[in-house]
Amino acid sequence: MKNSVGREIPRELIEQGWQPYQGKDAYNGTEFQKVGPKIKVADQGSEEKVLNSIEEAIRACGLKDGMTLSFHHHFRDGDYIVETVMREIVRLGFRDMKLACSSIGSAAPIVADCIETGVVTGLTTSGIRDRIGEAVSHGKLKDIAILRTHGGRIRAIEQGKIHIDVAFVGAPSCDAYGNASGKGGKSNCGSLSYAEIDVMYADQVVVITDTLVPFPNKPSHIEGIYVDYVVEVNEIGNPKKIASAAARMTTNPKDLMIAEDCVRVMRALPYFVDGFSFQTGVGGPSIATTIFLREHLKELGIKIGWIVGGVSTHMVNLMKEGLVGCIADVQDFDLGAIESLGTDPRHFDISVSEYANPFNKGAFINKLDFVILSALEIDTDFNVNVLTGSDGVLRGAAGGHPDTAACAKCCIIVTPLVRGRIPTVCDRVVTVTTAGDSIDVLVTDHGIAVNPLRQDLIKHLNAAGIEHVDIHTLRDKAYSIVGQPDDIQFEDRVVAIVEARDGTVMDVVRQVKPFSISED
Amino acid sequence: MISTDRKNRLRRSMMFLSAQRPNLIRDSYLFAPDSLIFDLEDAVAENQKDSARFSLYHAIKNIDYHGVERLVRINALDTPHWQEDIRVSVAAGIDGIRIAKCESAQDVHTVETAVAAAEEEFGRPIGSVLLMAALESPLAVLNALEISKASPRMFGIALSGGDFRRCMRTTGKGGGVDMFTARGLMVLSARAAGVQCFDTVYTDLDDLEGFEKETQLIKHMGFDGKSIVNPRQIKIVHKVFAPSQEEIQEAERVMIAIRENAEKGIGIFQMDGKMLDIAFMEGAERTIALAKASGLYKGDL
Structure with missing residues (x-):
């Protein structure tokens, strides 16, 4: 059976109850019953939840083979939590564990070993990279991995599709009763939004910190009412890799050109009025876009109403200049953003449910005007891949990409036309992570293309004299520069499901075949 | 005969790029400078001249530069490279040659002879390849008029500030006063000879403000354009040269x-x-x- 982006959904998945993706608005009006965690009532006579070691916490939780553990990715490449916990899991001889991560990257190579040895047999995450991505793509994980969007992950937790037995939450500071914060410690990360829903739905919660502070640690991002145990360790992470001094402004002239064109497109659209809302990431063109917005806002005498999502110093600076009303923060990319969060009342954190959950009563991004996103690949149907590389191996993150693209009034993809010898604009992306029905405009260094579904945008760009071409023209240009690559060879076995934000199947990722040179 | 249109085309921005760097030569026309100068001289290491010529040849043969002028800076006449540089450039179909370290009308004649021979060898119309001269020493600047008039192929002269300052034993910290006479002499000579005149590169890429100031100065002096080393500088030059x-x-x-x-x-x-x-x-x-x-x-x- 094919879904609405033309991807074949294997029969065995349909038989297991998976539904094909039917478009970004197909779930409107859905009703469902939320699940709840099993709570062990606190011992009223005990004033502390502190245990001496992670091993003690594992034993106190009554961890068993086959249970699901959750982790957040706020410490990014500086994270020591996953590595530390998994080392204990291995040492204590557990098997068949399932991991539910908001994202996982290069910081925990031990997870790749655990996949190879069967200590870990299940995985759901939004991002997957390096050795872990290779292990899954080479078919080492026993279960099929499920790749979820940030919003989709929260939906899955609230629907009970992900049941977290124990949430291990790394926190820069925490008191002995479990009030935890992303600030106030040695390795601050700012907001802890990716953990906030986990702790509400996990049966048991262990906070791991390297900075134990007096009760009450308020304001806290994680409330002690959800926390069973607290463990103090020497280091929760490497502060240098958790947050850089400041996300760097690119000097790459092509990135700058793309960013300038992106801002020109934004300005030509009717959403570019006083109080508009905006989201972007920290890639080269994205930060440049944020910076280039400044002069246009000043020239027109307007300001951005609110920014949502991941936050960098550049956004904070715009707010300080009075060009942004407020920032709804789910993740902080650098020290300037961390410092500002909670210090300036206009800069506050929101949970990932409030940010992007499609199955609540209205997330922030439902009201978003512009989102600027990147792409590894985009095809002539505007489907985007941000998950698999040109070799078919998992090396990316869906993150909030499909969530924000689906919701924003205008989603702009900024990307170079080719990267090295790899065409970005192509006939068919390897993996669809974000459906073409969510993507409105593509800005490359070789030109701009607008999704024909958005004739309204085309009219505005024409009126503003902004040149744009059919996306097929950009594809032809890309192929004329680097050639058209052969299709990647895959085995039949499905190693991962790319879940749409509403829980349907957007695409599947199959096991990669060992590389061989074709005969012809 | 070379058409006056080709000789007198707009050359506000002339961007250098190493002929050895595929990522630069692949699509630098996207930044829309008026001219691209593929460098075979200083940007290419001594033992890489041949591979750079190879890249250059195939780039010019295969890539559509969308009307951007394609020039080549050849190695100086006291090197073993310049003749092969000319053969490759002419064979590829380049628009013009920038003569590095040109000191006299004789240098122009020497290059012109080699260019004409290459045009004949590779079947290109005789006289179709344009020439410009980079003046890099005090002697070259004093000979600006005879250099400008040396050949009907000549479309312009350019000041090369790095070498010139080295000769003058100045640092460039004086706000350009060390080059004032040279600039004045050159623009005067170019106008007298009916060719264009281009100013030197500005190498501090982060100082876009200083770059804009210098561009305004040379525009008011009568220069036609400026050599540049980074795409970020193009828009600024074009803005300065744009009429109100x-x-x-x-x-x-x-x-x-x-x-x-x-x-x-x-x-x-x-x-x-x-x-x-x-x-x-x-x-x-x-x-x-x-x-x-x-x-x-x-x-x-």
Whole structure:
């Protein structure tokens, strides 16, 4: 059976109850019953939840083979939590564990070993990279991995599709009763939004910190009412890799050109009025876009109403200049953003449910005007891949990409036309992570293309004299520069499901075949 | 014969790029400089000259540069490289050659002879490859007039500040006073010879403000454009060289009035109290050409 982006959904998945993706608005009006965690009532006579070691916490939780553990990715490449916990899991001889991560990257190579040895047999995450991505793509994980969007992950937790037995939450500071914060410690990360829903739905919660502070640690991002145990360790992470001094402004002239064109497109659209809302990431063109917005806002005498999502110093600076009303923060990319969060009342954190959950009563991004996103690949149907590389191996993150693209009034993809010898604009992306029905405009260094579904945008760009071409023209240009690559060879076995934000199947990722040179 | 259009085309921004770097030569036309200068000289290491020529040849043969002029900076005449540089450039179909460290009219003649031989060897129209000279020493600057007049292929001369400053034993920290005489002599010589004149590169890429100031200075001195080393500088040069709306409207009115009066058989006439004749046509035409290149003029002229 094919879904609405033309991807074949294997029969065995349909038989297991998976539904094909039917478009970004197909779930409107859905009703469902939320699940709840099993709570062990606190011992009223005990004033502390502190245990001496992670091993003690594992034993106190009554961890068993086959249970699901959750982790957040706020410490990014500086994270020591996953590595530390998994080392204990291995040492204590557990098997068949399932991991539910908001994202996982290069910081925990031990997870790749655990996949190879069967200590870990299940995985759901939004991002997957390096050795872990290779292990899954080479078919080492026993279960099929499920790749979820940030919003989709929260939906899955609230629907009970992900049941977290124990949430291990790394926190820069925490008191002995479990009030935890992303600030106030040695390795601050700012907001802890990716953990906030986990702790509400996990049966048991262990906070791991390297900075134990007096009760009450308020304001806290994680409330002690959800926390069973607290463990103090020497280091929760490497502060240098958790947050850089400041996300760097690119000097790459092509990135700058793309960013300038992106801002020109934004300005030509009717959403570019006083109080508009905006989201972007920290890639080269994205930060440049944020910076280039400044002069246009000043020239027109307007300001951005609110920014949502991941936050960098550049956004904070715009707010300080009075060009942004407020920032709804789910993740902080650098020290300037961390410092500002909670210090300036206009800069506050929101949970990932409030940010992007499609199955609540209205997330922030439902009201978003512009989102600027990147792409590894985009095809002539505007489907985007941000998950698999040109070799078919998992090396990316869906993150909030499909969530924000689906919701924003205008989603702009900024990307170079080719990267090295790899065409970005192509006939068919390897993996669809974000459906073409969510993507409105593509800005490359070789030109701009607008999704024909958005004739309204085309009219505005024409009126503003902004040149744009059919996306097929950009594809032809890309192929004329680097050639058209052969299709990647895959085995039949499905190693991962790319879940749409509403829980349907957007695409599947199959096991990669060992590389061989074709005969012809 | 070389058409005057080709010789006199707009050259506000002439961007250097190493002929050895595929990622640069692949699509640098995207930044829309007026001219690209593929460098075989200083940007290419001594033992990489051949591979750079190979890249250059295939790039020029295969890539559509969308109307951006393609020049090659060849190695200096006291090196073993310059003759092969010329053969490859001419064979590939380059628009023109920039002669590095040109000191005299004789240097131009030497290059011209080699270029003509290459045109013959590779079946290109004789006289089709343009020449420009980089003046890099005090002697070269003092010979600016004879160099500018040395060949009908010559379209311009360019100051090369790095070497010139080394010769003059100055640092460039004096706000350009060390190059003032050289710039003045060069622009004067170029105008006297009827060729274009280009200013040197500005190497502090982060100081865009200083770059803009220097560009304004050389524009007011009469230079036609500036050598640049980074795409970020292109927009600034084009902005500085762009005529104002008043200048464009004035030029448009002048051109129309001269034409209309000429049809009526009137050579000299008054407009807004100023005497106008055919001598004003060239300036007005240049203003409109600049306005078109800057995207500021959409009229019919």
